[in-house]
Amino acid sequence: MVHYVYDFQDGDRDLADLLGGKGANLAEMTRLGLPVPPGFTVTTEACRAFLATGEEPEGMSAELSRHLSTLEKSAGRLLGHPDDPLLVSVRSGARFSMPGMMETVLDIGLNDASVLGLAKASGSERFAWDSYRRLIQMYGSTVMGVDPVLFDEAMTLLKEARDAPDDLHLDVSDLAWLVETYKRLVRDETGRDFPQSPAQQLQQAILAVFRSWNAERARLYRRREHIPDDLGTAVTVQRMVFGNLGPDSGSGVAFTRDPATGRPGLYGDYLANAQGEDVVAGIRDAVPLADLERLDPRSYRQLRDHAQTLERHYRDLCDIEFTIERGTLWMLQTRIGKRTAEAAFAIAAELVGEGLITADEGLKRVHGEQLGRLMFPRFDTDKAGAAIAHGVPASPGAAAGTAVFDSAEAVRRGKTGEQVVLVREETTPDDLPGMVAAQAVLTSRGGKTSHAAVVARGMGRVCVCGAQDITVNTGARRFTARDGTVVEEGTFISVDGSTGDVYTGAVPLIPSATMRYLESGEQANAVVAAVARTLEHADAVRRLEVRANADMPEDATRARRFGAQGIGLCRTEHMFLGERRKLVEEMILSRTQAGRDKALAALLPLQRQDFTGMLEAMDGLPVTIRLLDPPLHEFLPDRTELAVRVASVEASGGQPDAHDLELLDAVNRMHEENPMLGLRGVRLGIVVPGLVAIQVRAVAEAVAERVRAGGSPRAEIMVPLVGSVEELRLARKEVARVLAEVGEETGVPVRCPVGTMIELPRAALTAGRIAEEAEFFSFGTNDLTQTTWGFSRDDVEAAFFSAYLDKGVFAASPFETLDREGVGRLVRIAVEEGRESRPELQTGVCGEHGGDPESIHFFHAVGLDYVSCSPFRVPVARLEAGRAALDVTDTGDSR
Numbered sequence: 001m002v003h004y005v006y007d008f009q010d011g012d013r014d015l016a017d018l019l020g021g022k023g024a025n026l027a028e029m030t031r032l033g034l035p036v037p038p039g040f041t042v043t044t045e046a047c048r049a050f051l052a053t054g055e056e057p058e059g060m061s062a063e064l065s066r067h068l069s070t071l072e073k074s075a076g077r078l079l080g081h082p083d084d085p086l087l088v089s090v091r092s093g094a095r096f097s098m099p100g101m102m103e104t105v106l107d108i109g110l111n112d113a114s115v116l117g118l119a120k121a122s123g124s125e126r127f128a129w130d131s132y133r134r135l136i137q138m139y140g141s142t143v144m145g146v147d148p149v150l151f152d153e154a155m156t157l158l159k160e161a162r163d164a165p166d167d168l169h170l171d172v173s174d175l176a177w178l179v180e181t182y183k184r185l186v187r188d189e190t191g192r193d194f195p196q197s198p199a200q201q202l203q204q205a206i207l208a209v210f211r212s213w214n215a216e217r218a219r220l221y222r223r224r225e226h227i228p229d230d231l232g233t234a235v236t237v238q239r240m241v242f243g244n245l246g247p248d249s250g251s252g253v254a255f256t257r258d259p260a261t262g263r264p265g266l267y268g269d270y271l272a273n274a275q276g277e278d279v280v281a282g283i284r285d286a287v288p289l290a291d292l293e294r295l296d297p298r299s300y301r302q303l304r305d306h307a308q309t310l311e312r313h314y315r316d317l318c319d320i321e322f323t324i325e326r327g328t329l330w331m332l333q334t335r336i337g338k339r340t341a342e343a344a345f346a347i348a349a350e351l352v353g354e355g356l357i358t359a360d361e362g363l364k365r366v367h368g369e370q371l372g373r374l375m376f377p378r379f380d381t382d383k384a385g386a387a388i389a390h391g392v393p394a395s396p397g398a399a400a401g402t403a404v405f406d407s408a409e410a411v412r413r414g415k416t417g418e419q420v421v422l423v424r425e426e427t428t429p430d431d432l433p434g435m436v437a438a439q440a441v442l443t444s445r446g447g448k449t450s451h452a453a454v455v456a457r458g459m460g461r462v463c464v465c466g467a468q469d470i471t472v473n474t475g476a477r478r479f480t481a482r483d484g485t486v487v488e489e490g491t492f493i494s495v496d497g498s499t500g501d502v503y504t505g506a507v508p509l510i511p512s513a514t515m516r517y518l519e520s521g522e523q524a525n526a527v528v529a530a531v532a533r534t535l536e537h538a539d540a541v542r543r544l545e546v547r548a549n550a551d552m553p554e555d556a557t558r559a560r561r562f563g564a565q566g567i568g569l570c571r572t573e574h575m576f577l578g579e580r581r582k583l584v585e586e587m588i589l590s591r592t593q594a595g596r597d598k599a600l601a602a603l604l605p606l607q608r609q610d611f612t613g614m615l616e617a618m619d620g621l622p623v624t625i626r627l628l629d630p631p632l633h634e635f636l637p638d639r640t641e642l643a644v645r646v647a648s649v650e651a652s653g654g655q656p657d658a659h660d661l662e663l664l665d666a667v668n669r670m671h672e673e674n675p676m677l678g679l680r681g682v683r684l685g686i687v688v689p690g691l692v693a694i695q696v697r698a699v700a701e702a703v704a705e706r707v708r709a710g711g712s713p714r715a716e717i718m719v720p721l722v723g724s725v726e727e728l729r730l731a732r733k734e735v736a737r738v739l740a741e742v743g744e745e746t747g748v749p750v751r752c753p754v755g756t757m758i759e760l761p762r763a764a765l766t767a768g769r770i771a772e773e774a775e776f777f778s779f780g781t782n783d784l785t786q787t788t789w790g791f792s793r794d795d796v797e798a799a800f801f802s803a804y805l806d807k808g809v810f811a812a813s814p815f816e817t818l819d820r821e822g823v824g825r826l827v828r829i830a831v832e833e834g835r836e837s838r839p840e841l842q843t844g845v846c847g848e849h850g851g852d853p854e855s856i857h858f859f860h861a862v863g864l865d866y867v868s869c870s871p872f873r874v875p876v877a878r879l880e881a882g883r884a885a886l887d888v889t890d891t892g893d894s895r
């Protein structure tokens with residue numbers, strides 16, 4: 001028999017799929033004996049059934065009634081009773097935390113009669129009317145679809161009329177007037193009355209929360225966070241406790257450690273005489289939790305003890321929402337807390353040090369993207385001049401951009417590649433697209449637990465919030481700093497999320513301490529020491545080797561410092577950019593063998609020198625050198641430019657330059673509609689005589705030179721864009737011939753493994769045959785993605801990927817994160833069939849996916865020997881390869 005409703009006493013944290021994170025953790029806290037107001041959870045299964053059919057699943061309503069009566073019995077009151085009403089909250093709670101993305105309705109059970117009962121029972125008329133106006137406001141917008149701005153406007157008008165700086169200055173008659181105004185608003189906007197039946201309020205609120213799973217902002221958030229769309233949300237129904245009952249009541253948010261730095265100790269914000277939502281929304285300014293110690297020492301001590309219980313129990317940083325009702329502390333929520341990259345490493349290392357978690361668990365707690373973030377530079381404050389404003393450093397890092405004042409403008413400018421800083425009084429979930437588009441977020445209100453702070457931290461955006469010394473004028477699209485500086489939209493500002501400082505202009509950046517450690521081994525602070533220990537552990541447990549893609553000796557040297565175990569891809573065409581491009585142009589365009597030989601001969605010493613440098617930088621480690629693979633157009637003069645030059649000389653009656661004419665003729669002859677799929681890779685080697693030979697000769701001579709210098713060169717030769725074993729056979733024959741030739745000339749026998757890239761579906765599908773000729777496979781997943789999807793890799797991302805992402809065709813660009821289902825399947829087939837025909841076959845990947853955390857987990861699972869990525873991604877890949885070996889299914893819960 002399916003249960004759609006679980007009492008808090010019947011669940012636990014392992015039921016998060018069914019009860020959502022909030023419901024499962026409320027159940028867990030109840031089991032731990034912490035003071036949780038009683039309640040129950042409607043399951044995600046009920047939500048899924050409702051969203052699929054538009055109807056409540058059968059039996060849900062009967063179960064609800066049963067659980068409600070239990071709740072009423074335990075409270076000794078009935079929902080919405082006119083004398084002394086029980087009130088409940090209805091909150092969303094999905095499997096993965098989606099802060100502020102879905103709906104909540106508080107104070108359910110109030111109506112024109114029970115508001116009077118509540119006033120009497122609580123002894124506070126003001127409180128009763130304040131609660132009632134909150135209910136109509138939340139219910140009206142969430143359940144009945146009234147634009148929430150209309151309620152805010154009515155409130156603002158009233159405050160202005162009463163000259164009240166905030167809602168605390170409104171009295172009973174003001175609030176009663178507001179209730180009538182809100183009710184009228186609901187009627188005018190919807191044609192229906194605010195419902196007086198408590199049972200109807202409860203049922204409709206639950207269904208509205210179900211529906212909010214599919215709200216636009218929730219969908220957008222899920223896409224960004226890679227949360228599946230089909231999970232649905234659970235709904236918790238809980239007895240209301242009140243933080244707005246007077247000065248001895250209040251609500252707050254606490255972390256068991258500082259989520260920005262990871263430092264131990266209770267940390268958070270408290271707002272006296274307020275409901276939970278007020279703290280997050282930044283309606284009034286919260287005080288630090290330390291002040292609660294002074295205001296209510298007993299509750300503070302209890303909170304500290306409960307926080308410790310939770311951290312010991314969950315063995316991780318927890319965040320907590322709590323309410324104090326007339327001196328009694330209630331725990332309303334806990335979950336594994338989101339944290340900055342710094343804090344993630346610091347906390348993991350500290351918990352390992354405390355023996356609370358193992359080194360393996362410590363490694364699972366951090367993520368490659370977080371490490372990537374720590375490798376960012378920060379501002380050089382010596383060169384910054386005076387800060388014009390200071391706020392709460394809510395999400396670290398440094399970023400500069402032009403100030404913009406709403407989400408739509410941030411998105412508009414962001415699309416053109418402009419770097420922007422979104423400046424708001426405070427953010428709401430509707431600002432999410434702007435936050436995604438911005439480099440940084442700056443707000444004038446709210447603390448470290450405000451929406452802006454929580455969301456920015458999760459996304460790794462720089463954020464300074466609560467900068468009270470600026471006045472934001474969204475209408476006029478400017479803000480004014482205390483010193484009188486006016487920043488108009490479009491002005492460049494710099495935001496330091498680590499210190500909270502804001503500067504005008506673009507402040508110069510200095511490298512990160514983590515980067516300095518990677519470059520020099522220096523461990524400048526505790527976070528860097530934590531990174532070092534975590535990377536060491538990742539290296540100890542990982543099976544995948546990590547190589548780098550590099551074409552220059554300096555890049556190879558840096559990659560080695562960063563921990564690369566060789567070069568997985570040296571793109572030799574990159575060695576021919578700049579001045580050398582001319583030589584390749586001559587070689588390609590030459591019609592005679594003699595002309596071609598001359599160009600090739602000029603290239604040889606340059607190539608030899610490049611390879612010698614690379615082999616020296618990676619002495620003792622493998623260096624995979626790929627034969628020339630230029631999309632031809634990259635090396636030819638621009639066809640249009642040439643044609644225009646010739647035509648304009650002709651038009652003015654002159655005689656075009658003979659060389660230009662010859663070039664134009666050749667360029668026309670070699671023109672390709674789609675050069676990415678044209679004369680590239682092995683095809684070029686086969687049709688341009690001497691090309692493979694000169695490159696292999698350069699490799700072999702470089703190897704001989706390094707051997708004579710006492711080195712241990714380990715060059716490997718890689719053939720690109722192979723589709724058929726025949727192509728590889730031809731190339732390999734030529735390689736063998738030249739290697740033998742150079743061996744004889746130099747007296748140094750040169751042995752280079754020869755392998756191929758797998759970057760065409762045909763290569764993957766005939767991998768068994770191809771492995772007969774290949775000592776290694778390296779998956780070129782850039783081209784393999786292009787050719788499997790039929791996406792022109794240079795065109796599609798800008799052209800229509802944003803539409804595809806919006807419409808959910810895929811959750812991430814397949815050029816960034818490997819498409820496991822399609823491209824991944826080809827990789828799997830090729831590995832299996834390649835190994836079947838050659839058991840000792842080495843396999844790796846050198847497409848961009850080699851540095852992408854999620855893809856690395858796939859490459860580990862499919863059994864590759866190595867991943868190869870850009871030098872700056874090498875530390876990230878080491879970390880993720882370690883995590884992959886621990887079989888982490890990354891839920892991203894704590895990020």
Ligand code: PEP
Binds near residue numbers: 569571759784847848
């Ligand atoms: C690839 O296609 O994945 C690859 C590494 O080669 P390139 O990006 O140079 O085409």
Ligand code: MG
Binds near residue numbers: 783
């Ligand atoms: Mg390629």
